[in-house]
Amino acid sequence: MAEFTLELNDDQKQVRDWIHGFAADVMRPAAAEWDEREETPWPVIQEAAKLGIYSLDFYAQQFFDPTGLGIPMAMEELFWGDAGIGLSIAGTGLAAVGVLANGTEEQIGTWIPQMYGDASDVKVAAFCSSEPDAGSDVSAMRTRAVYDEAKDEWVLNGTKTWATNGGIANVHVVVALVDPELGSKGHASFIVPPATEGLSQGQKFKKHGIRASHTAEVVLENVRVPGHCLLGGKEKLDERLARARERARKGGER
Ligand SMILES: Cc1cc2nc3c(=O)[nH]c(=O)nc-3n(C[C@H](O)[C@H](O)[C@H](O)COP(=O)(O)OP(=O)(O)OC[C@H]3O[C@@H](n4cnc5c(N)ncnc54)[C@H](O)[C@@H]3O)c2cc1C
Structure with missing residues (x-):
């Protein structure tokens, strides 16, 4: 087994310097303006998309770095640039990971590109x-x-809070209860596609920091999404719920 080390290899140093350059030259000069505006810095995200820093490819490369240092290294540099702009750039990754972790290959291929858009028309996800x-x-x-x-x-009802990019996202990933009796084992995740009726932004929070990142409530009122928007699919969900019910019935750990 390789020895654990926090020392970056040459490839990682190159990536770190590349992100550092973006943070120093693009993020820091824009930081005060967007912090005071308390708005998503779309032009900065677009610049990051042009360079390839705002993209699934970049995120996946760092995520699958076998040393485990890719993501912390990238986040350290982006958040050194500015925490608010950093979260605006990284926030979509939270939704993308939700799909990568639970989605089918088809769902990953369909929805993640719509989360990022492209450099000529950038999008965000929540x-x-x-x-x-x-x-x-x-x-x-x-x-x-x-x-x-x-x-x-599937019909979704409820209120989510503190959602990064909530209400302004092209694609929302929503965690909801499908079987209340199973508590935390009765959850599933759903894609809410762009412009779905019934999803709206509630209050947008005024924060003491990280202000260039949009944080808001998301209100779901009879939001109907097609069956294929259940991440992982119905068969897998039914199997998982059946196992959880069985464990609960036997009085084991839920
Ligand atoms: C800028 C910002 C962006 C965010 N973006 C998102 C987002 O995109 N999506 C999203 O879903 N959420 C988001 N959140 C919400 C964030 O994930 C929650 O704030 C977080 O989960 C903590 O929940 P809470 O605020 O209710 O704190 P609480 O759950 O009330 O916890 C308060 C404190 O108690 C501790 N605590 C809680 N339970 C226990 C326990 N059983 N034992 C010991 N200690 C405990 C916690 O560690 C914490 O220190 C965001 C929050 C912020 C501030």
């Missing part, structure tokens, strides 16, 4: 898990997803 009474305590989550079998649609 990962919506936290709720007013459920932050760290995900078992307290209340947002519900109910399956309408006749239409093969």
Whole structure:
């Protein structure tokens, strides 16, 4: 087994210097303006997209770096540039990881490109898990997803809070309860495609820092998404719920 080290190799140093250059030359000069405007710095994200820093490829390369240092190294440089702009650039990655972790290959191929857009038309995505009474305590989550079998649609209702890019995202990934009796084992994640009716932005938060990153509530009122928007698919969800019910029935750990 390779010895653990925090020493960067030559390739990593090159990437670090490249991001550092972007942080120093593009992010820092723009930081005060966007912090005061408290708005998403679209031109800076576009610049990052042109260079390839705002893209799934870049994120995936760092994510799959076998030393594990790729993501912390990239985040350290971006957030050195500015925490708000850094989160505006990194926020889409939260939603993309949600799809990478739970989605089918088809879902990954369909939705992740729509999360980033391209350099001529950049988009952002939002990962919506936290709720007013459920932050760290995900078992307290209340947002519900109910399956309408006749239409093969899921109906989402609830309020999410503190969502980075919430309401301004092209694609939202929403975590919801599909079986309340199973608590934290009864969750599933859903894609809410662009311009879906019933999803709206609630209050946008005024923060004490990280202000160039948009943080808002996301309100879901009878939001209907097609069956194929359930990440991982229905069969896998049904199997997982059946296992959880079985464990609960036996009185084991839920
Ligand atoms: C700028 C910003 C962006 C965000 N973006 C997103 C986003 O994109 N999507 C999203 O879903 N959420 C987002 N969040 C929400 C964030 O993930 C939550 O704030 C976080 O999950 C903590 O939840 P909470 O604020 O309710 O704190 P709480 O859950 O109330 O926790 C408060 C404190 O208590 C501690 N604590 C909690 N439970 C226990 C326990 N059982 N034992 C010991 N200690 C405990 C916690 O560690 C913490 O220190 C964002 C928040 C911020 C500030």
